[in-house]
Amino acid sequence: MSAPAARTLRAHLLLLAVVCIWGSTFVLVKSALTDISPLLFNLIRMSLAFACLALLYRGHLGRITPQAVGSGAVIGFCLAMGYQFQTAGLRLTTPSKSAFITGMVVVLVPILSAIPVLRPRHARSPRWNAWCGALTAFVGIVLLTTPAGAGLDFRSIHLGDLLTFGCALGFSLHVLALAHLAPRFPFEQLAILQIGFCAVFMGASMPLLEHPWVHWSPRVVVALLVTAVLATAVAFAVQSWAQRWLPATHTALILAMEPVFAWLTSFLFLGERLGRRGATGALLILLGIAVTEFIPAAVQPTAHEGVSLT
Numbered sequence: 001m002s003a004p005a006a007r008t009l010r011a012h013l014l015l016l017a018v019v020c021i022w023g024s025t026f027v028l029v030k031s032a033l034t035d036i037s038p039l040l041f042n043l044i045r046m047s048l049a050f051a052c053l054a055l056l057y058r059g060h061l062g063r064i065t066p067q068a069v070g071s072g073a074v075i076g077f078c079l080a081m082g083y084q085f086q087t088a089g090l091r092l093t094t095p096s097k098s099a100f101i102t103g104m105v106v107v108l109v110p111i112l113s114a115i116p117v118l119r120p121r122h123a124r125s126p127r128w129n130a131w132c133g134a135l136t137a138f139v140g141i142v143l144l145t146t147p148a149g150a151g152l153d154f155r156s157i158h159l160g161d162l163l164t165f166g167c168a169l170g171f172s173l174h175v176l177a178l179a180h181l182a183p184r185f186p187f188e189q190l191a192i193l194q195i196g197f198c199a200v201f202m203g204a205s206m207p208l209l210e211h212p213w214v215h216w217s218p219r220v221v222v223a224l225l226v227t228a229v230l231a232t233a234v235a236f237a238v239q240s241w242a243q244r245w246l247p248a249t250h251t252a253l254i255l256a257m258e259p260v261f262a263w264l265t266s267f268l269f270l271g272e273r274l275g276r277r278g279a280t281g282a283l284l285i286l287l288g289i290a291v292t293e294f295i296p297a298a299v300q301p302t303a304h305e306g307v308s309l310t
Contacts, residue, residue, distance in 0.1 A: 011245040017238075018242075022262075023260065023264070026265070026266065030090055032220045035214065035215040035216070035217045035220045037213050038084075039202065039210050043202045049232035053237075060192065067185075071181040072192075074181065075174060075181060076196065076198040082171035084167075085169075086167035092158060092160025096274060099261075100144055101141060101167075102168055102259070103259045104137055104141065107292050108134075112172055113126055118173075120179035129292060132291050133291035137292075138288075191236055259282070260286070
């Protein structure tokens, strides 16, 4: 095997491993939220991840410019929005539902690109396949989040599912912010800054949104270490390298496997079953993602968003 082919294969396998880790964290976090409040969990996680990234990319700290700081703040705000909604919603819904709804970011990004102010430079308006994918995924969300016999009665959608959809919106804005700003600065600097500002915004919003509490237990410690070190710091570094060698369509379709890994983990460890209606909804969401991505858009998710990071 030639060196470029071996490198491409390694990039595919490493990115798939990252997506597998991201998918498994939904179950880990769901379990940990029994012993810790959601937003406090996020704050500790991002603070640990920031420390890891600052250590990993310490050579870039002295070269950060004021413009990079401002860009990192914008990206970090969108990232914090995504994670705050996701973790708050996960406490009230199932891991597989959370993962499939979060995966909607792949559909929402091209749809939001129809808004001129959000559309990155040189990007085109969404094509017909993006609208078809969005409609298919929307039907899937309705089936996944409403009980049998509810029809299209949106009043039956649980609060946890609505919060998780807010997470998909936040991660979509994060993708668009990265598309606007990432080409202007080294990715190492933006990695440090966005996670650092994400932690700052989480710390600022936490007292307004919850009364933080924690009962330190092994599952809380394990979940924090896995999500902060493996699923954020290491995964972000691996993905940043892997996406240098992979086509955007390959990356997007590998990222779309995250909810599948989440469901498999939830099935194996929690015995969660979606049922016929929920399984149909999950398949429609994946179909909507595939329809959107088989004809590539100009903007692709570039981090753990289903997103930048989970």
